[in-house]
Amino acid sequence: MGVRRSFGSVRAVDSITFTARPGRVTALVGPNGAGKTTLLLMLAGLLVPDAGTLRVAGHDPVTESAGARARTGWMPDTFGTWDSLTAREVLTTVGAAYFLEADQARERADELLRTVHLEDLADAPARVLSRGQKQRLGLARALVHDPQVLLLDEPASGLDPRSRVDLRVLLRRLASEGRTVLVSSHVLTELDELADDAVFVSHGRTVRESTLASATGERRTWRLRALDPVVLGAWLEDTGVTFRRAADAVPGEPDHSAASDDGSVQVELDDDESAAGLVRAAVLAGVPLVSVAPANGALEQVYLSLEEERR
Numbered sequence: 001m002g003v004r005r006s007f008g009s010v011r012a013v014d015s016i017t018f019t020a021r022p023g024r025v026t027a028l029v030g031p032n033g034a035g036k037t038t039l040l041l042m043l044a045g046l047l048v049p050d051a052g053t054l055r056v057a058g059h060d061p062v063t064e065s066a067g068a069r070a071r072t073g074w075m076p077d078t079f080g081t082w083d084s085l086t087a088r089e090v091l092t093t094v095g096a097a098y099f100l101e102a103d104q105a106r107e108r109a110d111e112l113l114r115t116v117h118l119e120d121l122a123d124a125p126a127r128v129l130s131r132g133q134k135q136r137l138g139l140a141r142a143l144v145h146d147p148q149v150l151l152l153d154e155p156a157s158g159l160d161p162r163s164r165v166d167l168r169v170l171l172r173r174l175a176s177e178g179r180t181v182l183v184s185s186h187v188l189t190e191l192d193e194l195a196d197d198a199v200f201v202s203h204g205r206t207v208r209e210s211t212l213a214s215a216t217g218e219r220r221t222w223r224l225r226a227l228d229p230v231v232l233g234a235w236l237e238d239t240g241v242t243f244r245r246a247a248d249a250v251p252g253e254p255d256h257s258a259a260s261d262d263g264s265v266q267v268e269l270d271d272d273e274s275a276a277g278l279v280r281a282a283v284l285a286g287v288p289l290v291s292v293a294p295a296n297g298a299l300e301q302v303y304l305s306l307e308e309e310r311r
């Protein structure tokens, strides 16, 4: 609640308040320098806040650090490994730090190496791992003590597409087992498929908390494409729906979301029901629609509208 932390004159976290709930994946979203990493470091007990209170699995990471740490798995954005240790030794060493017996630690390490698909590299020194492989080892390290709360800073960075899918499936599973998962990421389209809730931060402040379901149902831009763009444009004009060609979405500014001028148009619609109504009317009027889809992901849309408000 109202957490604050400065570095000299820089207010990295000015006033952040939010709740990430068990059984859900919460996305921490914000531009570069918004204070996400600083906040996660405080939640992980690695930085002390100047003011405000934090609770992780019911424990204060500062005054009840042992209790909080025992329940928290922390994955930093860049994973510094002990280079001379093998991947398995990294995990057994962490297991020992969490008071696992040697056999247990070894069993847990092997299980986690399988989970993150690093079993073939179990005996390789950690320094030879690629960036993405190190990320996966970092995730395994965060899971050694079976924490209730997972704090993940940009966990998908450096991962190839297959590993990103694996990460998503794993994090959904961990949440479905009742854990609290807090993930910061810039890849908003990926978070759309992963997260249940989102906290938007900017300049060290919480600017919005939202569920993905409500973000998805909000006013947003949709893209429509028909076999014949002229017929589509004429029908939209007749029905009084304001639209713009994707190719010239913002006058003077190229529309980076449009891969090419495929004749599609963009319309602003209040919610999913409005979209369904428009599609129904277009089909009944004989407009040869080929595709209708949101132009941006739900989180991206909220993010962009917040940025817009700030201008």
Ligand SMILES: Nc1ncnc2c1ncn2[C@@H]1O[C@H](COP(=O)(O)OP(=O)(O)OP(=O)(O)O)[C@@H](O)[C@H]1O
Binding pocket: 007, 010, 011, 012, 013, 030, 031, 032, 033, 034, 035, 036, 037, 038, 039
């Ligand atoms: N140790 C530090 N010393 C001085 N300034 C810092 C320190 N750590 C962070 N900052 C500053 O605090 C602000 C917030 O940084 P932080 O790393 O928390 O942002 P972020 O949201 O994680 O950014 P990114 O998305 O780029 O990772 C930035 O202005 C940053 O320069």
